[in-house]
Amino acid sequence: MVIDWLSSTKKLVAFALITLVVTLTKWNKSTSVLRPLVARQINRAGLSPLPMLTFLGVALGLVVSGQTVALLSKVGAVDYAGVIMVSVVVRELAPLVTVLLVLARVGTGIVIELSTSRALGEVEALEALGIDPIHYLVMPRVIGLALSVFSLTVYMVLMALVSGFLFTFIQDVPLTPSTYLAQMSASLRWEDFIILGVKTLTFGGVVALITCYQGLAHALRLEHVSQVTTNAIIGSVVACVVLDAFFIIAYLVL
Amino acid sequence: MSFSPCIQLSNATVGGSGLFQDSARIEQVTWSVHAGEFWVIGARPSVGKTDLLVTAAGLQKPIAGEHQLFGSRLEELSEEEREASRLRIGVVFENGGRLFNDLTVAENLALPVCYHRNCSAEEASTEVAAVLETTGLKRVAQFKPTEVSRSLHQRIALARALILKPEVLLIDNPLFNSDPFQTNWWLDFIPNLAVTHPNLTLVITTTDFRPWLEHGRQFAIIHRQQWLVLGDRHQVKQSDHPLVQTMLAGRWDSLETTDFI
Numbered sequence: 001m002v003i004d005w006l007s008s009t010k011k012l013v014a015f016a017l018i019t020l021v022v023t024l025t026k027w028n029k030s031t032s033v034l035r036p037l038v039a040r041q042i043n044r045a046g047l048s049p050l051p052m053l054t055f056l057g058v059a060l061g062l063v064v065s066g067q068t069v070a071l072l073s074k075v076g077a078v079d080y081a082g083v084i085m086v087s088v089v090v091r092e093l094a095p096l097v098t099v100l101l102v103l104a105r106v107g108t109g110i111v112i113e114l115s116t117s118r119a120l121g122e123v124e125a126l127e128a129l130g131i132d133p134i135h136y137l138v139m140p141r142v143i144g145l146a147l148s149v150f151s152l153t154v155y156m157v158l159m160a161l162v163s164g165f166l167f168t169f170i171q172d173v174p175l176t177p178s179t180y181l182a183q184m185s186a187s188l189r190w191e192d193f194i195i196l197g198v199k200t201l202t203f204g205g206v207v208a209l210i211t212c213y214q215g216l217a218h219a220l221r222l223e224h225v226s227q228v229t230t231n232a233i234i235g236s237v238v239a240c241v242v243l244d245a246f247f248i249i250a251y252l253v254l
Numbered sequence: 255m256s257f258s259p260c261i262q263l264s265n266a267t268v269g270g271s272g273l274f275q276d277s278a279r280i281e282q283v284t285w286s287v288h289a290g291e292f293w294v295i296g297a298r299p300s301v302g303k304t305d306l307l308v309t310a311a312g313l314q315k316p317i318a319g320e321h322q323l324f325g326s327r328l329e330e331l332s333e334e335e336r337e338a339s340r341l342r343i344g345v346v347f348e349n350g351g352r353l354f355n356d357l358t359v360a361e362n363l364a365l366p367v368c369y370h371r372n373c374s375a376e377e378a379s380t381e382v383a384a385v386l387e388t389t390g391l392k393r394v395a396q397f398k399p400t401e402v403s404r405s406l407h408q409r410i411a412l413a414r415a416l417i418l419k420p421e422v423l424l425i426d427n428p429l430f431n432s433d434p435f436q437t438n439w440w441l442d443f444i445p446n447l448a449v450t451h452p453n454l455t456l457v458i459t460t461t462d463f464r465p466w467l468e469h470g471r472q473f474a475i476i477h478r479q480q481w482l483v484l485g486d487r488h489q490v491k492q493s494d495h496p497l498v499q500t501m502l503a504g505r506w507d508s509l510e511t512t513d514f515i
Contacts, residue, residue: 030369113356124271125352125411127313128345129366129418130337136369219271 012235015213019142022134034140041144045106045204046151052105053152056097057159064088065164069173078175081168082183089160090192091251096244098153099203102145103236107211110141111232112225114215119222133216142208149204150197157196191254199247203240210236258325259286260343260422260455261310266319268302268309278317279305283481285474289421292448293457294470296501301476303459304348307424310457311343312336341370344415348426348459351411353399359410360386360395363417370418381417389413390439405436422455423447429465437465445469463490463501475501 068084114137117123123133161184168175214232268280279302287293287310297303308314312323321328323339331339353362360375360382367378386392391413394402399410408428415423428440448456448469460466463473473484477497484490490498500506 030372032372032374033365033368117354120350121347121352122354124308124313125345125347125354128311128340128343128347129369129414130340131366131369132337 008235011217012210012213015217016209019134019138019209019212022132023139023142026132026135026139029135034135037136037140038143041140042148044109045102045145046148049101049105049152050155053098053101053156054159056101057094057156058163060089060093060097060156061085061160061163061165062167064093064160065167069168069171073173078168078173079179079183081164081173081175082180083187085161085164086184086187086192089164090157090188090196092244094156094160095149095153095196095200095203096240098156098200099149099207099240100237102149102152102204103207103211103233103240106145106148107207107236108229108233110208111211111215111229114212115220115225115228116222118216118218119220119225123216137216138208138212141212142205145208146201146204149207150200153196153200189254191251195247195250195254199243202243206239206243207236210239259288259322260324261285261287262320262322263310263316264320264322266309266316266321268305269314269317270302271305271308271314279479280476280481281479283316283319285310285481285483287422287455287457289455290453291455292469292471293474294463294466294472295457295459295474295476296463296497297459297461297476298497299461302479303476304426306476306481307345307426307457307459311345311424312339313345341418342420343422343424344418344420346408346411346415346423346425346428348408348430350399350404351408351414353407353410353414355399358396358398359391359402362399362410363414366414366418385413385417389416389443405431405433408432409436409439421453422457424457425459427459427461429460429462441465441469461501462504463498464504467491467502 064085065081068088069078069081072078072080072084117137123137126133126136165175165177165180168180211232214228214235218228220228263283263285266283267278268283270277270279283306295303295306305314309316309321312321312328315321315328323331324342326335326339328336354365357365360379363382363385364375364378367373367381368375371378382395383392386395389409389412391406391410394406394410399407402410412425412428425444428444429437432440444456444458447454458466458470467487467490471486473487473490475482475484475495475497477495482495484493484495484498491502493499
């Protein structure tokens with residue numbers, strides 16, 4: 001099982017490197033076809049999930065604020081509300097919740113559509129027309145999902161921080177907006193912005209790569225679509241959690 | 255004009271596609287396809303006709319043996335040269351033509367043009383309209399493949415291959431699942447194409463020689479994993495090979511069960 005896992009990881013890394021090389025070497029090729037495809041992926045992964053993301057962002061802010069403010073009030077440490085929101089929401093939960101939402105909503109769609117295309121021989125048809133499947137199918141999805149997860153995370157952070165403050169306001173906690181903002185700005189460092197950007201772009205890119213890899217990299221039949229979809233979802237969740245652990249180390253080091 | 259064959263397979267073993275890539279489907283294929291030839295390849299269903307065309311087009315490497323496209327060994331070509339060779343060879347796949355179901359028929363045709371010329375669909379529209387007109391598909395241009403009768407799919411795939419103006423056209427079993435109207439269309443269009451484009455090289459696979467006997471100029475069969483070049487139509491008529499006899503008589507029940515392999 002460990003050998004299988006290592007072998008799959010090796011193939012996935014090779015697939016990622018091929019995608020990187022194709023992206024760099026064919027960046028300016030067929031832009032009139034590729035740019036609309038990237039825009040379609042951004043619309044699909046970055047705009048369509050906004051209502052759902054708003055709901056989750058508000059809920060996340062309420063849950064985190066609800067749990068922590070009640071606890072902080074008991075020990076007279078309401079001054080730390082902003083700090084905790086930054087540590088929990090900005091650094092950890094918002095990127096993870098966003099990427100899981102994008103995975104559930106768009107990643108599953110990607111692996112199903114690509115594996116179906118692969119099973120029906122459409123990928124071979126692309127090659128027969130001289131169209132590079134990595135360039136045409138994978139590159140727009142990787143760029144689209146990376147940018148989408150980044151943008152949606154920023155939006156979710158804002159939603160969660162605002163709803164978190166609203167909760168403290170409803171609960172009559174003596175915390176003014178200016179104090180709340182001051183607490184957050186004091187606990188935010190410049191590294192937070194850089195790491196958040198790198199982390200969300202990586203999450204989006206990795207989810208796109210894993211779903212594309214599972215959909216395209218193996219010869220398969222239609223009956224294998226459900227299995228590769230499951231593999232892609234499990235692989236993406238594990239990869240994001242493992243990457244998150246690496247980013248925690250980055251936070252600790254910086 | 256170059257005298258090198260467009261496609262040359264020498265002692266090649268053709269593998270299966272998809273999940274069966276490592277298993278040999280046809281062995282010892284030695285085949286030279288020259289410009290302007292019209293090959294008809296006969297075989298029973300599921301014996302590797304598609305695998306042969308996919309290999310001949312350079313989309314899949316033979317398991318063994320040598321493969322040349324337009325005089326160059328495939329493994330010696332750079333990625334750009336391989337892509338350029340591919341554009342000179344059009345492939346029309348069997349059983350639905352492997353169309354892109356999320357695109358309309360017109361978009362299916364425009365995609366390769368727009369991709370290779372980096373132009374918008376509007377800029378390619380004149381060319382697309384001309385090919386749709388030639389292939390009689392204008393009325394279905396704005397429909398998606400799933401909204402169009404399946405018997406038209408391979409014809410749409412032919413239009414998609416023709417739009418790149420290939421020098422070699424490999425058509426996989428065009429009369430498969432074809433209604434009488436479509437059969438007549440193919441049997442009118444392809445021979446006419448051979449006449450109007452004398453330098454166009456045509457390769458057609460079939461399970462029945464009869465419709466193509468008067469149109470094809472070179473004939474071959476795949477039988478029990480073996481490749482056998484028959485020659486011209488007179489040699490086909492004189493052949494005493496059981497598969498050829500069966501294909502000419504249309505009496506499939508005369509073959510042994512083992513002949514299906």
